[in-house]
Amino acid sequence: MLNYLRLELLQVLRDRYYLFFALALPVAFYLLWSSIFSSDRLDPVTGLPSSVDIMISMASYGALGATLMSTGVRLAAERRSGWLRQLRVTPLTPTTVIVVKTLAAMSLGLPAVVLVGLASVLWQGVRLDAPQWVAIIGLLWVGTLPFAALGTLIGSLAGPDAAQPITLGAYFGLAVAGGMWVPLSVLPQVIRDVATALPSTRFAELGRAVAAGHAPPVSAGLVLAAWTVALGVFAVAAYRRAW
């Protein structure tokens, strides 16, 4: 099981697309946005200085992307290529495969969180307490669970050609409506209404709350848990059929 986890992580960490989408892009966006918006300006919704607010946005954005892409796109490709069939004739059980894939997908979001955090410290001089950093990293790891479920659902249902655009669509849709690209406060009211129910908004909210020095709101945990259960049920059913 650990060997399989290692293999899953290795495959993705060596992938140029992963390195670009999940690491380079969030860091580059952070450097760009945090330079454009003055650090003195406090976000009207979160009350955070923009250098911190954008750090949480981009860390969440990177983690969201890494988790979605490494489940959705890869699972679809592995179904097509025959790799999953190859694994079926080995002693590896389908439960182990899905558990490891989920763990791997969640963990692949961590490098983006760490790198964007590092960029914020080095570039914008952001200072948070050590427990805050630990909490942010931990929450942005656990919080990717609903996205791993969504990716598994997409990867189990869609063919590899369709999985790529569907995953990217979900990725950008969730990121924009979740206030990761631009602050929610500047988005139209309609999107802000929808956003409160979206897992991506609540996912970023976990980090924002900790960065602001609060405990993460219970409502955020509940919304994420509800999405995880709902998507997880469909994902497991779809994966079973696909396996």
Add this chain to the structure above:
Amino acid sequence: MDAINVEGVAKSYGAVQAVVQESLQVPAGQVVAVLGPNGAGKSTLIGMMLGLVAPDAGRVELLGKSPAEAAARGLVGAMIQQGELVPNLTVREVVGFVGGLYPRPMPLDDVLELAGLTELARRRTGRLSGGQAQRVRFAMAVAGAPDVLVLDEPTAALDVEARRIFWSAIRRYAEGGRTVLFATHHLEEADENADRVVVISRGRIVADGTPAEIKRRAGGRTVRFRLGDQPAAGLEKLPQVTAVEVGGGFVTLHTGDPDTVVASLYSTGLTVRELEITTPALEDAFLSLTAGGPAC
């Protein structure tokens, strides 16, 4: 207990019957070729053996266990068709990983050596030629040292020399008393490498025997000699002769028993010159057994 026991399995895809109620028992240690043209049902049959395809009827046992349980216990290794490799890993990593899933794997260096991959061990799987990738898939199939090895068209992407090397590796692997079942539409592969040939056509097993028996079953041996201007009349009445062809000054007698035909030929008073006894290639036997099936 048979290594592979297939009992009355059937599988349809819509209106197409891929496999029609077939049974097949393979004792441990046998090397079996499943021979048939493309679309004959070979891959469906193999998919059911491996538990990748659920049969509509019948059941499959590998070493007395269901395919899923046999896989879980590490008793089975397989090369399946359209097996693309996962990208971004080296040959050594991927073969070592698959071997490590089994309870008693072969030493990794031995596997790489057997599959002719020692030189390529550090190469990324995405940078292999078709034939090299095929060797990696073979290495993955044998890495766990499974008792039952199932190969679906294992030499599809290989050139002649690579095929020769591949079959010598398979024979080395089978020498340890392991069971090997492979599908192919290359007749010479079945002829040269299998103890037993099962011919499948349009979802049915149409012949099952040693390569020699399959040739004989197809009924086609001939006795041919120069007739000159002697009369051919009466040759069709000789014992064991099934058909007579005359042309170009030669006569060809079709028979299942050339010895008897030749013996009686000399009692006819004809002058027999340039006598020739031919055994058809397995190719002809195969075509006659699968006649009417889809083109090869």
